[in-house]
Amino acid sequence: MLAGDLGRGIGVIGAGYVGLTLSVFLASKGVRTICVEKDEVKAGKIMRGVSPIHEQGLPELLQRVVRDGMLEARTEVGDMLERVDTVFITVGTPTGSDGAPDLTQVKEASRQVGEAMSTSRTATPLIVVKSTVPPGTTWHVVRPIIEEASGRACGDGFHLCVNPEFLREGSALQDTMNPDRIIIGAKHSEAAERLKKFYEALYHPSKIPTLVTTPANAELIKLATNAYLALKISFINLISQICEATEDGDVGVVAEGLGLDPRIGPLFLRAGLGFGGSCLPKDLRALRWFAASRGLDTSLFDAIIGINRAQRLRVVEKAESKLGGLAGKRVAVLGLAFKPGTDDVREAASLEIIRELLARGAEVRAHDPAALDNARQVIGESVIYCHRVEDCLNGADLAIIVTEWPEYAALDPSTLKSLMRNPLIIDGRRILNTRRLIEAGIRIHTVGLHNPSA
């Protein structure tokens, strides 16, 4: 159980990946947690102990904390401040029409917290902005909204911190339980100290490296981290294109060699079909927008985005040239989620690839172990969705591995050969054993590999 003081209870506004995982984790540690989610369907599911997202370990723990009465979900902030001392704002900040992050939900959450504070007897609640926002937002947007709605002054009637989140989808719970760092941004040392103490109690006895800084630095650390991860991916994807143009290049080996340099490190150097998801592309755009709005150079951000898109389109070009045109050809798309372990298709490579295949006249069949329903909502009925990978491959002229689900890596060459009309594979995620497939008489093009067979 907990050592130290975690206060009376915690409020969390927004039950996305960050908010829901945080809520469930806090509740599992014995903290009474109230999660506010304006989407009634989502809130209803949480109240019944049903996870609205596909995330390893979350359904079981959610069920337990709801049953134990440690987690409550509701649609309004209401009297929440009578029962909690700390409120985390974890609402979404999607990209707006001009590339700037849309802060509507952050503003709305700030106003609701401020209004709740105006009638609350809680002396100095701590408000923590975990949503990813551009530098300056917490101090210049969130603070004045809360001050105006509450009639209280920051640093006196309430405390305010920025505290970015670094969890990854697919391992959200694990990452929340074991963060690699804690970043706290605050103007007042008392505010930072309170959040620091909270985390010390929460993660006791382990000590997590903690950096206390200004709000703008904390906000920027989050955006810069995701932009840097995206940079690494686009860099290795550019190298993968160069590998394909060499006599015997293999980007996997090049990445391994690069990763041996401790100044570079081995992570996020997996070449493939680029980065997707709700964070890397969005945060990169937010940083680009911020730089552009201050008249700064955006060419590096533009290049990262451009390479990412080109990497996906290259696969379609390759498919077209291998099949001598795509019109009427049956293409099996294996994997729709933006990465394995999630049902999330936001900015997934699959969406762009499928759009392009359809535009060029291909008949597309798609499989994914988790994301079929979400993909259907985005793509619609122009694709045949298959629950079994065999149905997807049946009669196909080409199969493209778009998401590196382990079950695709385990596909048996003889099964592939017997099911497909034309045994040709584009391995966009580099998970298949190229040599084995060639030996079995299958033509394969692997991204980042000199491909004599295809």
Ligand code: UGA
């Ligand atoms: C990312 C960050 O990794 C988290 O630290 C951060 O908290 C989160 O965004 C966020 O801002 O909320 P996530 O979007 O879950 O997490 O996914 P990643 O694991 O970072 O993968 C992003 C994309 O990059 C995926 O499409 C993945 O396939 C791709 N990727 C990743 C590569 O193509 N190569 C790699 O080497 C690594």
